[in-house]
Amino acid sequence: MPAQLSSQGVAGGFAVLKNRDFTLYLGARFCSSIAAQMIIMAVGWQVYHLTGRVLDLGLIGLSQFLPFLLLVLIAGHVADQFDRRLIILLCLCAHGACALLLLAFALANLSSALPIFAVLGVLGIARAFQLPATQSFVPNIVPAASLRNALAVNSSANQVATIAGPSVGGVLYALSDSTLGRFSGAEAVYAVAAMLLLASVGMVALVRTRRTPVIRAAASWTSLLQGIRFVWHRKTVLGAISLDLFAVLFGGATALLPAYTRDVLHAGPDVFGYLRAAPGIGAGATALWLAFRPVSRRVGATMFLGVAAFGAATVVFGLTHAFWVAMSALVILGVGDMISVFIRSLLVQLHTPDEIRGRVSAVNSVFVGTSNELGEFESGVTAAWFGLVPAIVLGGAATLLVTVLWARVLFPSLWRMQTFQQQ
Numbered sequence: 476m477p478a479q480l481s482s483q484g485v486a487g488g489f490a491v492l493k494n495r496d497f498t499l500y501l502g503a504r505f506c507s508s509i510a511a512q513m514i515i516m517a518v519g520w521q522v523y524h525l526t527g528r529v530l531d532l533g534l535i536g537l538s539q540f541l542p543f544l545l546l547v548l549i550a551g552h553v554a555d556q557f558d559r560r561l562i563i564l565l566c567l568c569a570h571g572a573c574a575l576l577l578l579a580f581a582l583a584n585l586s587s588a589l590p591i592f593a594v595l596g597v598l599g600i601a602r603a604f605q606l607p608a609t610q611s612f613v614p615n616i617v618p619a620a621s622l623r624n625a626l627a628v629n630s631s632a633n634q635v636a637t638i639a640g641p642s643v644g645g646v647l648y649a650l651s652d653s654t655l656g657r658f659s660g661a662e663a664v665y666a667v668a669a670m671l672l673l674a675s676v677g678m679v680a681l682v683r684t685r686r687t688p689v690i691r692a693a694a695s696w697t698s699l700l701q702g703i704r705f706v707w708h709r710k711t712v713l714g715a716i717s718l719d720l721f722a723v724l725f726g727g728a729t730a731l732l733p734a735y736t737r738d739v740l741h742a743g744p745d746v747f748g749y750l751r752a753a754p755g756i757g758a759g760a761t762a763l764w765l766a767f768r769p770v771s772r773r774v775g776a777t778m779f780l781g782v783a784a785f786g787a788a789t790v791v792f793g794l795t796h797a798f799w800v801a802m803s804a805l806v807i808l809g810v811g812d813m814i815s816v817f818i819r820s821l822l823v824q825l826h827t828p829d830e831i832r833g834r835v836s837a838v839n840s841v842f843v844g845t846s847n848e849l850g851e852f853e854s855g856v857t858a859a860w861f862g863l864v865p866a867i868v869l870g871g872a873a874t875l876l877v878t879v880l881w882a883r884v885l886f887p888s889l890w891r892m893q894t895f896q897q898q
Contacts, residue, residue, distance in 0.1 A: 645748015
């Protein structure tokens with residue numbers, strides 16, 4: 476069922492880049508996203524090289540998710556009470572410190588993965604505060620009329636970073652191991668990531684935000700849970716973000732890519748980088764299209780079809796042993812994921828008042844973080860129990876089942892949703 480697209484986006488396109496502050500922020504997000512992808516790519520390969528256990532690939536996600544889960548509601552309140560730009564700056568500094576710590580560990584030739592997991596826990600704390608601030612920040616620097624294009628361009632840049640990060644990280648890892656002698660690939664990746672994070676700090680520091688009046692309020696359960704209450708009463712928003720939660724929770728095949736690359740394709744970190752970038756290729760191309768032709772009709776059905784494509788591509792990826800089939804499946808997976816992310820992000824931003832946007836973004840971050848980091852843990856556990864290939868195939872099948880249940884049983888009104896203005 477093809478999506479019906481608006482021609483209004485053609486006129487907007489990348490005109491939002493004329494906004495100086497948005498362009499600076501976009502550059503900072505781009506550099507920090509590349510750095511984050513490079514770090515996770517290097518950590519995954521390094522940990523699997525140290526331990527050889529697929530369960531440890533799942534623990535990479537869990538070590539980031541637990542502190543994130545504990546702090547994210549408080550972080551949402553902080554994002555609504557304090558300068559979001561300052562919060563983003565502090566979190567980027569923390570990311571940079573973590574990159575330097577990982578570099579120090581790599582230089583020390585650690586034989587245990589435990590210190591790496593500890594640093595990932597600190598990254599989880601930083602992400603808990605960064606995500607609500609970043610997800611609610613764009614409306615503070617972009618006029619409401621440009622918000623839809625700004626979100627699409629922002630997603631495009633983020634997905635280009637998702638393409639570049641693993642690819643650059645994988646190739647840098649491989650080249651460093653083979654040509655730089657005493658310098659390991661992990662050391663080179665962490666050093667470059669730290670420099671990119673430093674550049675991000677500089678760009679965010681130059682951003683000017685529109686001042687909006689803030690009513691200071693002490694943190695209380697009533698205040699902290701306001702975002703949850705808002706989402707619960709907006710069933711379309713609840714259905715959209717919970718669909719993403721369970722779909723990606725079961726379909727987190729990318730967490731198993733280090734094991735898949737080495738044990739199924741019998742390849743090295745360069746091929747791993749290409750596979751890790753493949754979802755970003757599909758997502759980036761889709762985000763670029765959406766920047767000019769945003770979805771404006773039959774948004775519910777379009778989102779469900781995107782999630783179904785994500786699940787089907789995961790099944791194909793799990794069943795194949797051919798590199799190009801795996802790459803193609805992961806590209807399609809990225810296309811479906813980007814469609815879902817675009818629609819969900821617009822639903823949350825367009826339906827949320829600014830005074831609680833941080834807390835609602837925190838709830839959204841819990842769902843996204845659960846689906847990503849906890850999904851990585853779930854993939855590692857199921858791979859340890861059932862084997863690598865069965866875990867991937869079962870995860871994709873579960874995603875398809877969730878899509879049908881949400882569309883036909885739990886949230887049929889979301890399936891019938893025609894426009895973003897529809898409640």
